[in-house]
Amino acid sequence: MKKLINDVGAVVDDMIDGLIRSVDGLSRIEGERVIVRRDLEAVRSAGQVALVSGGGSGHEPAHAGYVGAGMLTAAVCGDVFTSPSTDAVLAAIRAVGGPAGVLLIVKSYTGDRLNFGLAAEIARSEGIPVEMVVVADDVSLATGTSNAGRRGIAGTVLVHKVAGAAAAAGLPLDRVAALARRVGDGVGSMGVGLTACTVPAAGRPSFSLADDEIEFGLGIHGEAGVRRDRMQPVGALVSTVAERIFEDRGLLAGDRAVLLVNNLGATPAMEMAIVAGEAARAAEARGLCVERMWTGAFLTALDMAGFSLSALAVDDELLGYLDAPTTASAWPTSAAPAKIAPAVAVAARTDEAVGGAGEPDLTLVSAIEAAARALIADEARLTALDQAVGDGDLGLNLARGAEAVLAEIDGYRALGRSAVLRRLSATVRKTVGGTSGALYAVGLMRAAAVAEKPVAGNALWGEALAAAAEAISRLGDARIGDRTMLDALLPAAEALASAGADPRAGYAAAVKAAASGAAATAAVTSRRGRSSYLGERAVGHPDPGAEAVVVWLTAIGQVLGEEDA
Numbered sequence: 001m002k003k004l005i006n007d008v009g010a011v012v013d014d015m016i017d018g019l020i021r022s023v024d025g026l027s028r029i030e031g032e033r034v035i036v037r038r039d040l041e042a043v044r045s046a047g048q049v050a051l052v053s054g055g056g057s058g059h060e061p062a063h064a065g066y067v068g069a070g071m072l073t074a075a076v077c078g079d080v081f082t083s084p085s086t087d088a089v090l091a092a093i094r095a096v097g098g099p100a101g102v103l104l105i106v107k108s109y110t111g112d113r114l115n116f117g118l119a120a121e122i123a124r125s126e127g128i129p130v131e132m133v134v135v136a137d138d139v140s141l142a143t144g145t146s147n148a149g150r151r152g153i154a155g156t157v158l159v160h161k162v163a164g165a166a167a168a169a170g171l172p173l174d175r176v177a178a179l180a181r182r183v184g185d186g187v188g189s190m191g192v193g194l195t196a197c198t199v200p201a202a203g204r205p206s207f208s209l210a211d212d213e214i215e216f217g218l219g220i221h222g223e224a225g226v227r228r229d230r231m232q233p234v235g236a237l238v239s240t241v242a243e244r245i246f247e248d249r250g251l252l253a254g255d256r257a258v259l260l261v262n263n264l265g266a267t268p269a270m271e272m273a274i275v276a277g278e279a280a281r282a283a284e285a286r287g288l289c290v291e292r293m294w295t296g297a298f299l300t301a302l303d304m305a306g307f308s309l310s311a312l313a314v315d316d317e318l319l320g321y322l323d324a325p326t327t328a329s330a331w332p333t334s335a336a337p338a339k340i341a342p343a344v345a346v347a348a349r350t351d352e353a354v355g356g357a358g359e360p361d362l363t364l365v366s367a368i369e370a371a372a373r374a375l376i377a378d379e380a381r382l383t384a385l386d387q388a389v390g391d392g393d394l395g396l397n398l399a400r401g402a403e404a405v406l407a408e409i410d411g412y413r414a415l416g417r418s419a420v421l422r423r424l425s426a427t428v429r430k431t432v433g434g435t436s437g438a439l440y441a442v443g444l445m446r447a448a449a450v451a452e453k454p455v456a457g458n459a460l461w462g463e464a465l466a467a468a469a470e471a472i473s474r475l476g477d478a479r480i481g482d483r484t485m486l487d488a489l490l491p492a493a494e495a496l497a498s499a500g501a502d503p504r505a506g507y508a509a510a511v512k513a514a515a516s517g518a519a520a521t522a523a524v525t526s527r528r529g530r531s532s533y534l535g536e537r538a539v540g541h542p543d544p545g546a547e548a549v550v551v552w553l554t555a556i557g558q559v560l561g562e563e564d565a
Contacts, residue, residue, distance in 0.1 A: 048168065400431055
């Protein structure tokens with residue numbers, strides 16, 4: 001187990017220490033794992049209802065991330081996935097409780113209900129007005145069954161927000177509690193786990209999943225879900241979850257709703273954005289009017305990969321409380337309706353229109369087509385080479401660009417040499433990502449300028465290759481010997497330019513020089529590109545960019561060498 005911790009027994013205290021140091025406006029009750037607003041006395045003197053929530057740690061940013069004006073007054077932190085003690089909850093109530101009273105917002109787990117409930121009873125006996133709202137928003141569990149009942153999961157955060165805004169507005173305890181119950185009763189949530197999580201004290205995942213398995217309806221404490229299934233496209237997963245929530249909560253076409261798309265802890269932001277898009281589409285398919293959608297990590301399960309979706313029917317009153325300002329660090333500063341903004345239109349302009357069109361050059365088009373097919377065929381090898389010394393995307397990147405070229409190759413056939421290369425440059429820069437796209441695009445642009453000259457054969461293409469290499473060298477701040485594509489491209493250009501008039505001999509010499517240059521890169525460290533960070537570890541592996549030059553140059557040589565001969 002690799003965790004960024006000091007001691008297993010100190011993870012919660014260390015987390016609290018770091019949080020109150022890094023988030024302005026937070027403090028803690030001395031001797032307790034209770035995080036409170038630093039302006040606590042001002043809150044009490046203002047006569048506002050205080051809000052207390054909490055539970056086991058490991059769900060960050062819940063619950064301490066929601067302490068702030070407009071949300072929680074205090075958060076009680078238990079051990080990882082363990083309810084805080086009655087005494088810790090009671091300490092929080094005593095610290096924040098004033099004449100206006102205290103509202104406890106509790107997730108429906110046995111330990112939380114018991115400890116928060118007992119603390120509430122003791123506080124009432126001391127004269128502190130206390131109400132308790134239990135949230136059970138997990139629709140994956142049926143009501144009235146033999147299990148412990150529905151659990152409280154990410155929908156609890158919406159209860160925090162509405163109740164916190166109502167308290168900040170000065171509403172009395174009974175009214176704040178009624179609003180909290182209304183949200184708790186109305187919100188529905190369900191989760192999907194792609195992996196288990198690892199509790200620091202356990203040192204191993206809480207359950208195991210095969211590479212193609214997922215868990216539907218899991219809780220937030222590392223427990224398995226209610227149903228195991230095969231991995232599916234995210235659209236299908238979100239649709240299944242959304243329909244369960246909408247049906248359970250009785251959301252119908254025309255209803256106004258808000259969505260909370262929650263990261264369970266280890267899902268990349270890219271994937272969460274995709275989930276959000278699918279959630280919006282599922283709501284639209286239901287005919288819902290999505291007034292707001294928030295996406296992010298709201299209530300997690302340590303390092304579990306996956307998501308949960310929450311939906312709540314709203315009216316103007318609830319929406320006003322959800323939009324009300326808060327200083328809580330974990331609540332998003334803004335949200336908007338889940339609608340697609342119209343795309344911005346720009347004037348179309350073709351790159352090949354710049355510069356002379358010239359006579360069509362079908363031989364050059366055939367050579368480009370051969371090069372594209374060669375890059376696609378060699379994608380796996382180039383990817384493997386790049387995985388050894390880079391970020392592993394070169395083969396995929398070039399193959400994607402090659403596929404785009406083949407898709408529009410018929411449009412090249414009516415163009416002259418220069419226009420073909422300009423069109424090729426435009427395609428490459430749009431479809432090949434990273435540095436490769438920019439470098440190949442600039443090289444092709446420079447080669448296009450040379451191609452306008454009224455010459456042909458080895459002299460023309462040797463000069464074009466040399467011009468491309470010079471442009472790549474300038475833009476990439478690289479030179480031969482730096483372990484880049486130039487180590488193959490420059491020797492090939494020199495060989496082709498000095499080979500005389502025989503096309504076959506010229507291209508054979510160019511390919512041989514490129515292959516020799518690419519092979520030589522295995523013996524040196526890199527000064528440019530991602531492999532430069534590896535130092536000596538890159539030695540023994542040829543540069544993938546140089547190897548790619550050999551691939552497409554070989555294919556081009558076989559066409560141009562034969563045709564020109």
